[in-house]
Amino acid sequence: MIRFGMPWPGTDVAREAEQAGVGAFCTGDFVDHDAYVTLAEMAAGTERALIGPAITYAFSRTPYAHATAMRQLHAKAPGRLFLGLGTAAFRINRDWLGVPADHPVDRAAETVEAVRAWLRAENGDKIRYSGRFHSVDADVRAPVLGRLDIPVLLAAFNRRMAAAAGRVADGVIGHGLFTSSWWREVVRPAARQGAAGDARTEQGWIITAIDDTAPERAVADARRMIAFYLTVKTYDPFVAHHGWEAPVARLRAAFRSGDTDGMAAAVTDQMLTEIAICGTTADAKDLLARRTDGLPRDVGYFAPPSFLVGRKRRAAYARSSLALLGAVPA
Structure with a gap:
């Protein structure tokens, strides 16, 4: 069975979740939170679970x-860390971060390799990396290094990035929109091709909203989350793949006019059932049972919707998702 994970729900919920059997937590970057600051909180607030960013903006640092950052956090959570890097949208890099983001696939692949050069440096060795976008020639005389085999994963949506993840990273991180057919027909074949047949770790997000007292609201939240994701044109190959x-x-027309209810209404029942796990607990277990090949092989983050959903309701969704522990298919 895959390892049940969730986005970091805060220390109180995480303690309850880890005791219940949740085996992984992840965090990320956005305008109101920093991946590595949150990861320090995660290291202090957990005991056994895997922890890491899924994802941190690759080009922002x-x-x-x-x-x-990973080397320092390793001292607090040895053997439990992973690093998930993602390119972020071009506009985020250009308009928010003010960093170059051209040639994102090649730039991301080099970032993985250069990060790994630092992580695997032994005391007394020079750290060297030479590429198109990154160049390192560091002679660190202080005895503070030592090889760390922290897995470095790459978020991949389309074929080229999945192939790059297979080629240079330790695994791939899938998006919350991923369906069974997108994993099976697009992402896995590309990653295998990039890896020349070698297996790679799979992590991924699953939009999850369970509420036995108000299942209609949970379904509406899941629809809005799907709609919000699909406003991004980068995902057009995914849209075309499914027709x-x-x-x-x-939904994009509704988004442009600020009609969030119209966005949700545009998400069809087929889209909802192929992407999300939502409704009552019984509904969610039934949907999960149908996703035998539509989940990441190794770690699945059962993620509450975040678009127009407050912290309190997200925490309630996180707790409700614990009912799926033991129901995740092999």
């Missing part, structure tokens, strides 16, 4: 900065 161009055109 140098490879040195990513690696030193969902018409409803996506409607």
